[in-house]
Amino acid sequence: MLRVEAVTKRFGGLVAVNDVSMHVEAGAIAGLIGPNGAGKTTLFTLISGFEQPTSGRILFEGKDITGRKPEALALMGIARTFQIVQPFAGLDVCENIAVGAYLRHAGRAEALAKARAVAAKVGLGADLDKPAASLTVAGRKRLELARALATEPRLLLLDEVLAGLNPSEIRDILPVIRSVRASGVTILMIEHVMQAVMSLCEAVHVIANGRTIARGTPAEVVGDSKVVEAYLGHGAARRLSAEASHG
Numbered sequence: 001m002l003r004v005e006a007v008t009k010r011f012g013g014l015v016a017v018n019d020v021s022m023h024v025e026a027g028a029i030a031g032l033i034g035p036n037g038a039g040k041t042t043l044f045t046l047i048s049g050f051e052q053p054t055s056g057r058i059l060f061e062g063k064d065i066t067g068r069k070p071e072a073l074a075l076m077g078i079a080r081t082f083q084i085v086q087p088f089a090g091l092d093v094c095e096n097i098a099v100g101a102y103l104r105h106a107g108r109a110e111a112l113a114k115a116r117a118v119a120a121k122v123g124l125g126a127d128l129d130k131p132a133a134s135l136t137v138a139g140r141k142r143l144e145l146a147r148a149l150a151t152e153p154r155l156l157l158l159d160e161v162l163a164g165l166n167p168s169e170i171r172d173i174l175p176v177i178r179s180v181r182a183s184g185v186t187i188l189m190i191e192h193v194m195q196a197v198m199s200l201c202e203a204v205h206v207i208a209n210g211r212t213i214a215r216g217t218p219a220e221v222v223g224d225s226k227v228v229e230a231y232l233g234h235g236a237a238r239r240l241s242a243e244a245s246h247g
C-alpha cells in the first residue's frame with residue numbers, strides 16, 4: 001500500500017532522514033519508532049506531502065506520489081494527525097471534525113452529517129456541541145483522529161496519538177484504533193508507548209539518527225541490541241545482559 005524507497009531529507013547540513021526504505025502492507029497497523037529526533041515526524045511530513053524528499057521515491061498503491069501536494073494526497077486517501085493538537089478553539093467539536101469532511105462533501109449539511117458519524121466512531125458522540133477548547137487532552141486526541149478520519153482515508157498516519165494520555169485513557173483508545181483498521185483503513189503510527197505498539201502493531205520499523213536500524217515484529221525489535229542501544233546508549237545491551245546474568 002505504501003512504499004518508501006531510499007528516501008533522504010536534508011535540512012541544510014542536517015540529514016533528518018537518511019536513505020530510509022520501508023513498506024506498509026494494506027490492512028496493517030504498522031509502527032514507526034525511534035528515539036527523539038530520529039526523523040519519524042519528518043518521514044510523515046514527506047509521506048503526506050508537507051515537505052519534499054531531497055532524494056528517493058514514495059509510492060502509494062503503486063503510484064509514485066513523490067512531490068505531490070498535501071491536498072492531492074488527501075484526495076488520494078492519505079490522512080495524518082499532528083503531534084501537537086490544535087483544534088479550532090472557536091468551533092464546536094462537530095464543526096472541527098467537519099473541517100476534514102469538507103474534503104469530500106462540499107455542502108455544510110453533508111459535512112456535518114459525516115462529522116457526526118465519525119464522532120460516534122471515536123467516542124465523541126456526546127461531545128458534538130461542546131466547544132473544542134473545553135475538551136480534555138484525551139478528548140482532543142480523539143478529535144484529531146476524527147478530523148483525519150473525516151477525510152475518508154485509506155492510509156492513516158498517526159503521530160503520537162497516545163502521548164500525554166494516562167494508562168486508562170490509553171486502554172480506552174486502543175479499541176478505537178483497532179476499529180479504524182477493521183473498517184478498512186491501513187495505519188502507520190509513530191508511538192513512544194511501547195506497550196501500545198506491542199499490542200497494536202504487526203510490524204515495526206525502527207529509525208535512529210535518520211537511518212533504519214531494525215524492522216520486524218514488535219517482539220523482534222525490542223529484543224534487538226541495536227534498538228536497545230539507540231534508546232539507552234552505546235553499550236547498554238551488553239550492560240543489561242551482563243546485569244541479567246549476574247542476577
Ligand SMILES: Nc1ncnc2c1ncn2[C@@H]1O[C@H](COP(=O)(O)OP(=O)(O)OP(=O)(O)O)[C@@H](O)[C@H]1O
Nearest residue numbers: 011014015016034035036037038039040041042043
Ligand atoms: N523543518 C525543519 N528544519 C530543520 N530541521 C528540522 C526540521 N524538521 C525537523 N528537523 C530536524 O530533523 C531531525 C529529526 O526530527 P523529527 O521531528 O523528524 O524527529 P522525531 O523522530 O519525530 O522526534 P520526536 O520523537 O522527538 O518527535 C531533528 O534533528 C530536527 O531538529
